[in-house]
Amino acid sequence: MELLNNLYTGFSIALTFNNIIYCLVGVLFGQIVGVLPGIGAPTAIALLLPLTYSVNPTSALIMFAGIYYGVAYGGTLTSVLINVPGESSTVMTCVDGYQMALKGRAGAALSVAAIGSFIAGTVSIILLMAFAPALAKFALRFGPPEYFALTAMAFGLLTVFGGEQPIKTIISTMLGLLIATIGLDVVSGMPRFAFGFPQLFGGIDFIVIICGMFGIAEVFSSIEEPEEGELVKSKLRLRDLFLTWEEWIASRWAIVRGGIIGFLVGIIPAGGITTASFLAYLAEKRASKHPELFGHGAIEGVAAPESANNSASISGFAPLLALGVPGSPTTAVMLAGFMMWGIRPGPMLFKTNPDLVWGLISSMYIGNVLLLLINIFLIPAFVVMLRLPYTIIMGFIIVFASVGAYSVNNNFFDVWLMLGFAVLGYLMRKLQYPIVPLVLGLVLGNLSENSLRQALLISGGSFSIFFTRPISLLFVVVAILAYLSPVIRWALKGLRQTKVDPA
Amino acid sequence: MRIADLIGGVVVLILGVAVIYFSSQLEYYSEFGPGPGFLPLWIGIIITAGAIYVIINLLTKHSRTREFFKPRTKLGLQILITIIITFLVLPLLGFSIGLALFIGVTMRMMGKHRWVPCGLTAIVTAIGIRLIFISWLTIPLPRGLIGW
Numbered sequence: 001m002e003l004l005n006n007l008y009t010g011f012s013i014a015l016t017f018n019n020i021i022y023c024l025v026g027v028l029f030g031q032i033v034g035v036l037p038g039i040g041a042p043t044a045i046a047l048l049l050p051l052t053y054s055v056n057p058t059s060a061l062i063m064f065a066g067i068y069y070g071v072a073y074g075g076t077l078t079s080v081l082i083n084v085p086g087e088s089s090t091v092m093t094c095v096d097g098y099q100m101a102l103k104g105r106a107g108a109a110l111s112v113a114a115i116g117s118f119i120a121g122t123v124s125i126i127l128l129m130a131f132a133p134a135l136a137k138f139a140l141r142f143g144p145p146e147y148f149a150l151t152a153m154a155f156g157l158l159t160v161f162g163g164e165q166p167i168k169t170i171i172s173t174m175l176g177l178l179i180a181t182i183g184l185d186v187v188s189g190m191p192r193f194a195f196g197f198p199q200l201f202g203g204i205d206f207i208v209i210i211c212g213m214f215g216i217a218e219v220f221s222s223i224e225e226p227e228e229g230e231l232v233k234s235k236l237r238l239r240d241l242f243l244t245w246e247e248w249i250a251s252r253w254a255i256v257r258g259g260i261i262g263f264l265v266g267i268i269p270a271g272g273i274t275t276a277s278f279l280a281y282l283a284e285k286r287a288s289k290h291p292e293l294f295g296h297g298a299i300e301g302v303a304a305p306e307s308a309n310n311s312a313s314i315s316g317f318a319p320l321l322a323l324g325v326p327g328s329p330t331t332a333v334m335l336a337g338f339m340m341w342g343i344r345p346g347p348m349l350f351k352t353n354p355d356l357v358w359g360l361i362s363s364m365y366i367g368n369v370l371l372l373l374i375n376i377f378l379i380p381a382f383v384v385m386l387r388l389p390y391t392i393i394m395g396f397i398i399v400f401a402s403v404g405a406y407s408v409n410n411n412f413f414d415v416w417l418m419l420g421f422a423v424l425g426y427l428m429r430k431l432q433y434p435i436v437p438l439v440l441g442l443v444l445g446n447l448s449e450n451s452l453r454q455a456l457l458i459s460g461g462s463f464s465i466f467f468t469r470p471i472s473l474l475f476v477v478v479a480i481l482a483y484l485s486p487v488i489r490w491a492l493k494g495l496r497q498t499k500v501d502p503a
Numbered sequence: 504m505r506i507a508d509l510i511g512g513v514v515v516l517i518l519g520v521a522v523i524y525f526s527s528q529l530e531y532y533s534e535f536g537p538g539p540g541f542l543p544l545w546i547g548i549i550i551t552a553g554a555i556y557v558i559i560n561l562l563t564k565h566s567r568t569r570e571f572f573k574p575r576t577k578l579g580l581q582i583l584i585t586i587i588i589t590f591l592v593l594p595l596l597g598f599s600i601g602l603a604l605f606i607g608v609t610m611r612m613m614g615k616h617r618w619v620p621c622g623l624t625a626i627v628t629a630i631g632i633r634l635i636f637i638s639w640l641t642i643p644l645p646r647g648l649i650g651w
Contacts, residue, residue: 051640171515171553174546178522185539192539223579391613395606407642415590431511449542457536
């Protein structure tokens with residue numbers, strides 16, 4: 001009953017004219033961002049964030065959420081038609097989606113992606129409605145030790161999901177934490193790492209860093225390595241989008257499995273939608289009776305990752321809203337938005353701002369319906385956008401980033417700082433230091449440090465406080481295992497090799 | 504690439520040591536629990552240790568190498584310099600005209616466009632910035648000497 005009540009509250013907010021418009025703008029924008037290479041959801045939201053300072057937070061979040069899951073729909077188009085992922089979360093779609101397009105089934109690939117995303121996304125919203133309040137209730141018991149252990153776990157999990165060089169992931173996380181310490185220390189009032197710049201006393205604004213590291217840094221990378229693909233000529237009339245009976249039979253369980261995997265990966269801190277689509281593809285290949293068809297245009301290979309990425313983008317709101325701990329770069333940027341509006345997400349949010357929480361979640365039902373319609377009826381309009389020259393996209397990014405950075409404090413210091421972070425982000429990317437851990441470290445830095453200090457204050461300086469409380473202990477154990485995962489993986493590999501050659 | 508990676512590692516190492524040095528000047532432990540220098544010191548230690556690991560790894564193992572400089576790196580650098588010049592002239596020209604010029608110039612620089620479309624795009628950009636950011640969203644962006 002409570003669920004229906006919440007749903008009622010939510011829809012009464014999400015269905016106001018104003019919020020439907022914000023939702024529509026968000027999903028359209030997300031679809032466009034998804035189609036355009038070189039700009040992703042975190043960048044898009046970071047660039048719009050400074051402009052929404054005076055917008056009602058619920059409406060702005062409805063729009064941002066629309067961008068987030070809209071991107072997961074839009075990225076499919078480039079993956080299928082030009083074999084270039086519009087988004088990292090649609091990388092796996094290229095494998096079979098492009099092969100389908102070459103065989104003249106581009107329409108089927110796009111529609112199975114849209115339908116799968118819609119079904120998995122809707123189920124994910126229902127699960128989110130049930131799971132998020134439960135998680136929030138559970139998190140009410142969290143004290144400082146639990147929060148510190150939770151952030152430590154999130155950072156640790158980054159090393160599991162964060163790429164080939166875990167040590168660089170750790171360094172990157174530490175850089176984020178370090179940047180978060182810049183400015184006046186809240187406890188002692190001492191300036192830290194400000195080096196006499198009064199502009200740094202208030203700390204560096206997230207918007208400045210994110211506009212630089214995601215927005216402009218991505219411009220440099222895209223100029224250097226342009227992603228150019230050949231557009232497959234395909235008919236995309238309405239009837240080309242219909243699935244054959246065989247295709248439908250082949251994809252239905254892929255959608256279900258992908259959706260479930262997506263939901264589960266999405267709620268893990270640092271899980272992320274790219275990991276979700278990757279795992280869903282691998283699981284589908286393993287579950288299939290014809291794994292040899294994968295890579296040659298198997299429709300399940302499109303249905304599974306596409307359902308998973310959409311499902312994960314929605315379940316990712318659970319840790320953000322209920323714990324205040326984002327799991328992906330996009331939700332990290334949204335957390336920065338919460339801070340800008342002076343709202344603290346976390347267990348209390350469900351009590352203090354039920355309108356915001358349920359309005360946001362309910363708007364996702366509407367957004368998914370809109371996206372399904374867009375992706376059935378408006379596909380040709382977005383195909384035209386693939387011809388947009390990159391210089392125009394680049395121009396947009398530079399304009400929005402510099403206006404955004406300037407408007408934070410209305411001074412040029414932040415604009416230059418943003419450019420500095422852009423160069424840093426570009427160099428890090430080139431040297432394979434991942435950016436995402438830095439951003440997570442940055443947005444979670446204050447929570448992490450403050451809860452560490454409060455916990456040690458409570459315990460009189462003894463670290464045992466993290467091990468004697470059950471929830472905290474659980475997080476700490478997971479964190480330690482996560483940090484050790486490279487070593488564990490290495491040891492397992494060694495073990496397997498000795499088994500293979502007993503000599 | 505190995506050299507670039509090595510330089511990167513050394514820069515990170517220097518950063519780590521600097522963080523240790525500067526945070527050791529802050530109070531490590533106070534009567535209110537850990538002081539302002541507590542976490543930064545540990546961050547510095549972890550960064551330093553990480554950098555040493557990266558450097559040793561590079562010196563002892565042969566890893567797959569990727570070229571640091573690519574054929575289009577130069578173009579990226581030119582765009583960076585253009586951005587720097589743009590930011591320098593923004594206070595004089597104002598955001599709408601300064602950024603519009605940037606877009607016109609970079610469209611030309613990236614090669615494929617004639618002067619006329621570049622000019623038109625620049626004009627549209629200037630009007631767009633003026634209308635959207637300054638008039639509609641009322642962001643107090645500098646309007647420069649011309650006052651537009």
